[in-house]
Amino acid sequence: MKQHKKPVIALTGASGYIGSHLIEHLSQQGHVVALSRHGDDKQDTDHISWRSCDLFSLQDAEKGLKGADIAIYLVHSMKPGAKLTQASFEDMDLILADNFAKAAKRNGVKQIVYLSGLMPVNQSDLSRHLRSRLEVEKVLQYYGTPVTVLRAGLIIGPEGSSFPILATLVKRLPAMLLPTWTRTNTHPIALNDVLHAFVSVVDQERYYDQIIDLGGPEVMSYREMMFRTAAIMNKKRRLINVPVLTVKLSRLWVMLTTQYPKETVYPLIESLRHPMVADDSRMVAGVSDGRIGFEEAVQLALAEGSTTSRKTFSQMPLRPLVRSIQRVPLPEGASAKWAAQHYISWLAKACWPLLRTETRASETYVISLRWSSSPLLVLSFAKERSTTTRALFYITGGLFANVKESQRGRIEFRQVPGKQECLIAIHEYMPSLPWVFYKATQAKAHLLVMTLYKWHLMRFSAIKNQAFQSDGYLEA
Incomplete structure (x- = not known):
């Protein structure tokens, strides 16, 4: 050009x-x-x-x-x-x-x-x-x-x-x-x-x-x-x-x-x-x-x-996909990469005894019901597309995802430039559940979880700021 x-x-x-x-x-x-x-x-x-x-x-x-x-x-x-x-x-x-x-x-x-x-x-x-x-x-x-x-x-x-x-x-x-x-x-x-x-x-x-x-x-x-x-x-x-x-x-x-x-x-x-x-x-x-x-x-x-x-x-035809973005605070010194890692571990604790999370090889994260071996969502970390200020995961499997119809489904944790804030965004996600059922159940559950995580980070920032500065997850 x-x-x-x-x-x-x-x-x-x-x-x-x-x-x-x-x-x-x-x-x-x-x-x-x-x-x-x-x-x-x-x-x-x-x-x-x-x-x-x-x-x-x-x-x-x-x-x-x-x-x-x-x-x-x-x-x-x-x-x-x-x-x-x-x-x-x-x-x-x-x-x-x-x-x-x-x-x-x-x-x-x-x-x-x-x-x-x-x-x-x-x-x-x-x-x-x-x-x-x-x-x-x-x-x-x-x-x-x-x-x-x-x-x-x-x-x-x-x-x-x-x-x-x-x-x-x-x-x-x-x-x-x-x-x-x-x-x-x-x-x-x-x-x-x-x-x-x-x-x-x-x-x-x-x-x-x-x-x-x-x-x-x-x-x-x-x-x-x-x-x-x-x-x-x-x-x-x-x-x-x-x-x-x-x-x-x-x-x-x-x-x-x-x-x-x-x-x-x-x-x-x-x-x-x-x-x-x-x-x-x-x-x-x-x-x-x-x-x-x-x-x-x-x-x-x-x-x-x-x-x-x-x-x-x-x-304008609306594409049969989901876009969901929530803005959450980041504790002083924390990065988007930290927020992603922290979210995975926090999710299992916040949703106990309903959910469990596990980390597999190649930085793949699996979210499942505690009593089931079939994953609900499989998130594969895109290392080559991620930085300290942006952590990207592709949605590569699970009962909740229609990966055959949407190969670009992804979730990202992105730090707002110049601010201690993070956007947690889902893009191009196509649910496997019927739309009416999805909107009434999984979609509402996701918003609830994001709200709880936001409250958690707000409390975490206020109470444990000093502890955060020495936390092993923090990026320089």
Whole structure:
């Protein structure tokens, strides 16, 4: 790939909302490697090559970024892709970003460009969505690859979520009760202005390790955006300010009115209580300053249609797999490798006399019922894919696992970069039990065990910190 004179640009989320609009612009600047879960089904062109890539897999991420000079990160996990997802979008986003950042470092990528969200001045009580965006920024920066962060608020375009939700509310409701959060200032920007910002910073060394805020020509409230959108749509709407109606109630009626999924609506509405306006000190002339006015941006978006993203979501097939991620504290000085070893020994004690665990040759761990010789799960340690901060086990057998249908089932213990926290994640797991029975039994039991282990580590950290420093399991 690096034989190209122009840079090789890896684009994640290439078939998504922003990525599908950005790909043609980038192909004018270099050769684009478009990464998508179903990239092998796409047709390559002279300037665009498609690759299948699941960023929940570090190995896939490394292959996806092979040969890339620039890597653009447009991934978020507010839409679940597994049939059963037991994880917050924050924890899923963290794993995706960590895999991406590690893969970029190992492939010698020169620059990562990430689309984040505008941050309020007071960051002490951020919404889950903005807190996650900030955490992803820090993880992408953690391994030393230069990162250019573009922060944008509400992007006015025909797809995505924020503007289509607003347009759907205006279209369907002749009168609306508007709580106080709808009067908070925000800084909308047209999709084309965001695309221009990307093109401006890609492969430009002067923008390495910079955070750049983006904003359109006007700052306005969500209420004003609704009023002006109604005028553009030739709809007479009555907007009534009310001092009540909390964010929690608001997100519920928005979900019911628009029929967008809860996973999309809730985090976005929660973020609207923050004033999200571009900071002058982080604005760069020619990059930050969107030139397309609000009315023109809305007209362009409505002309292309504003319900595509909801329809696309409803048609997305969920893979018959399990993804489960829980975040637990790590005692001072402990590593993810320690957490994995400790979990195996703790499990037998916590579930006595029901379960027993044993270690076999080649670091294979077997979990069984105490009175049975048939294992429930067999976990094989992937030594070559593990480090002190990440312990990976493949699910290679047991009565609970359908290993014939899913060869990629795995469990990993991953330390959160820069924190004494660990993510315990199950990926690509296909249970052998029927789905209805699995959800009612094994899935609930797993969450209970993870909760107990979290409580155990919290107590362990508080009471035995000094003992931990000399524990033989601890890694230097």
